[in-house]
Amino acid sequence: MHELVVTPLGERRLVLRQGSSKALQLPKARFEELRTSGSSAVPQWLADAVQARWGMDVTGRPVDDVLLLREAGPYAFSxxxxxxxxxxxxxxxxxxxxxxxxxxxxxxxxxxxxxxxxxxxxxxxxxxxxxxxxxxxxxxxxxxxxxxxxxxxxxxxxxxxxxxxxxxxxxxxxxxxxxxxxxxxxxxxxxxxxxxxxxxxxxxxxxxxxxxxxxxxxxxxxxxxxxxxxxxxxxxxxxxxxxxxxxxxxxxxxxxxxxxxxxxxxxxxxxxxxxxxxxxxxxxxxxxxxxxxxxxxxxxxxxxxxxxxxxxxxxVRLGGIAESLMLRTGGCSGCKLSGTCRVCRPMAKVFQEAKAPLENYCQHGSR
CATH class of the missing domain: 3.20.20.70 (Aldolase class I)
Structure with missing residues (x-):
């Protein structure tokens, strides 16, 4: 199984090791080099970077044994x-x-x-x-x-x-x-x-x-x-x-x-x-x-x-759903203090549907 994951993230290209919060960032040219490497050996520039970041020795090993190369999704979800x-x-x-x-x-x-x-x-x-x-x-x-x-x-x-x-x-x-x-x-x-x-x-x-x-x-x-x-x-x-x-x-x-x-x-x-x-x-x-x-x-x-x-x-429809749910409607409509509200609209709606006391979700409830 692979030991490292190479993946696009927006305009960036990352090398990740699963189980680790650390990452390497690659120039696009280096990413494209890895995509076409196939069974050739891990480039020395990457082996050196991996050694420095995680203490792993991948020198001389085939790229397709060490790396899983992922493709970008069609939207922005990561x-x-x-x-x-x-x-x-x-x-x-x-x-x-x-x-x-x-x-x-x-x-x-x-x-x-x-x-x-x-x-x-x-x-x-x-x-x-x-x-x-x-x-x-x-x-x-x-x-x-x-x-x-x-x-x-x-x-x-x-x-x-x-x-x-x-x-x-x-x-x-x-x-x-x-x-x-x-x-x-x-x-x-x-x-x-x-x-x-x-x-x-x-x-x-x-x-x-x-x-x-x-x-x-x-x-x-x-x-x-x-x-x-x-x-x-x-x-x-x-x-x-x-x-x-x-x-x-x-x-x-x-x-x-x-x-x-x-x-x-x-x-x-x-x-x-x-x-x-x-x-x-x-x-x-x-x-x-x-x-x-x-x-x-x-x-x-x-x-x-x-x-x-x-x-x-x-x-593709989720962004539009998010926009509609985040509008401060329903029980929050007309509130002049919504700019300092500490609760998102979907959470406020849950409290309102449960008929919870206002002080449970609105810092303006006692004003």
Whole structure:
């Protein structure tokens, strides 16, 4: 299998090593040289650059054994997220997925969706759920995405990391990043928040095994009413492991429009987002649900495009969908303070449909 990926990214040409956040940038002439190299030896200029960047020795090896050369997609999409399923082995009260149904494409459908993403030009793919590691197709889907030359990030609760077949897969084909959610610093709290007995033990074991395996890890500290008393301990745990972490305390309604998640918020930990000035959703980024339906993001799920039925060509409509969803209409129309609003229009719409109190999503609600 290839060890490096050479890919266009707009006007740039990059050399990537999967599992690494580092990259090399090539002049277009060098890129074209590699495209026509075939089975000839890796040019010395590239061997020297790879050695300096990653400490890899590819001198004298055939180009087509070392490099996977990717073609540019027809649009500007370079990033995507993919929910393999919406099922989960946890039952967290604050989960935005609500019903958490375990359903979606079969393996043939997953294979076709990944091919569409490759042809669309997706370089960075975030695999999520639900809980992606519990999907029986995850190992095969992950390896296919890897073989297609995508840089992979996994969002997981870490409950299956202690399984040897999962850990061996990720050790052999390392993700660029494995982001794990943390729900407490003790078994009593963690298991109560996830409503899953033994969850803390499984997570702690898998976390330690992933660290020992040398995987690139990032922690998301989920702070809610049920674990806010352990927030400092959660931070101390992450710091003692030497891992980067971020905190999330702002809870959203479910994707089905339910407000039942909102009481789980811990008021003292809610944070103010920066003013919303736009994002790449639907322009250079898209989201795919378990059925292969592409939307601008996981919040703005409708309208969407059936990538299995329409293929790459369907994505041409996504920019127009993004423009229509980002307009401040509905409950926000006429707001004279929208220029400093901290919530994007699709997120505001979710809160409004859930009939959530204004203070849950609008910093102007008390004015």
């Amino acid at each position: 990033r995507a997220t993919w929910e393999l399923n919406l099922g989960c082995d946890y039952d967290c009260v604050m989960c935005y997925l609500g019903e958490k149904r375990f359903e979606g494409l079969d393996m043939d459908g997953k294979r076709k969706l990944l091919a569409v993403m490759r042809d669309a030009g997706v370089i960075w793919l975030q695999m999520t759920g639900g809980e992606p590691l519990i999907d029986p197709d995850f190992p095969k889907a992950y390896r296919i995405a890897y073989e297609l030359g995508m840089q992979l990030e996994i969002l997981s609760n870490g409950s299956r990391l202690h399984k040897s077949h999962i850990l061996n897969l990720l050790r052999t084909y390392p993700p660029t990043k494995l982001t794990l959610s943390v729900y407490g610093a003790t078994a009593e709290t963690y298991d109560a928040v996830t409503r899953n007995r033994g969850a803390f033990h499984r997570f702690s074991r898998g976390l330690r095994m992933a660290i020992d395996a040398g995987l690139t890890l990032d922690l998301s500290l989920i702070i809610v009413r049920g674990n806010a008393h352990e927030a400092d301990d959660m931070r101390a745990w992450a710091s003692s492991l030497g891992l980067p972490f971020r905190e999330y305390a702002n809870i959203s309604p479910t994707i089905h429009g339910g407000a039942e998640t909102l009481p789980s918020q811990s008021p003292e930990y809610l944070t103010n987002r920066a003013p919303f000035t736009g994002c790449p959703a639907g322009v250079t980024f898209f989201h795919a649900d378990p059925f292969g339906r592409a939307s601008i993001c996981k919040v703005g799920r409708d309208p969407n495009i059936d990538l299995i039925a329409e293929g790459v060509e369907g994505l």
